[in-house]
Amino acid sequence: MNTLILLISKLESKIIFYDRINHSISGESVGWHIEHSLKTIDQIIIATKNSNPESYKWKFNFYRLLILDILNKIPRGKAKAPKIVRPEGTINPELLQLSIQKAKENIDGWNDLNKNAFFPHPYFGDLNKKPTEKFLALHTNHHLKIIDDILN
Numbered sequence: 001m002n003t004l005i006l007l008i009s010k011l012e013s014k015i016i017f018y019d020r021i022n023h024s025i026s027g028e029s030v031g032w033h034i035e036h037s038l039k040t041i042d043q044i045i046i047a048t049k050n051s052n053p054e055s056y057k058w059k060f061n062f063y064r065l066l067i068l069d070i071l072n073k074i075p076r077g078k079a080k081a082p083k084i085v086r087p088e089g090t091i092n093p094e095l096l097q098l099s100i101q102k103a104k105e106n107i108d109g110w111n112d113l114n115k116n117a118f119f120p121h122p123y124f125g126d127l128n129k130k131p132t133e134k135f136l137a138l139h140t141n142h143h144l145k146i147i148d149d150i151l152n
Contacts, residue, residue: 064124
């Protein structure tokens with residue numbers, strides 16, 4: 001989880017550019033990408049913490065193998081974020097700072113979770129603790145790269 005904490009700090013450093021947008025890169029602002037990343041972290045951590053590890057069953061998933069293990073990155077423009085992690089309403093630095101704090105608080109206790117605590121990913125199937133950590137880092141890094149492209 002140390003990698004994710006570092007990535008959250010990088011998101012935090014981009015808050016000053018929250019209102020920047022570059023339509024040739026993304027239809028959304030830097031602030032939107034920050035908030036989406038943080039909402040994703042929160043929702044996945046909450047789902048994982050609330051899961052029943054005894055219900056976890058590993059199944060082969062080609063897309064999980066391809067993205068998490070072979071490509072080690074999320075391709076752009078191939079998937080749409082679920083509604084639950086899409087920011088709505090006005091995004092401002094105060095909201096983003098609160099979301100940063102909430103994400104950091106939600107990470108507390110992660111290391112104490114059972115290795116088979118999991119969340120159901122819409123494309124990759126059930127991800128237990130270790131691949132969940134990897135997915136969260138890949139997803140956050142994916143949006144940090146988009147933010148950097150918007151800013152350059």
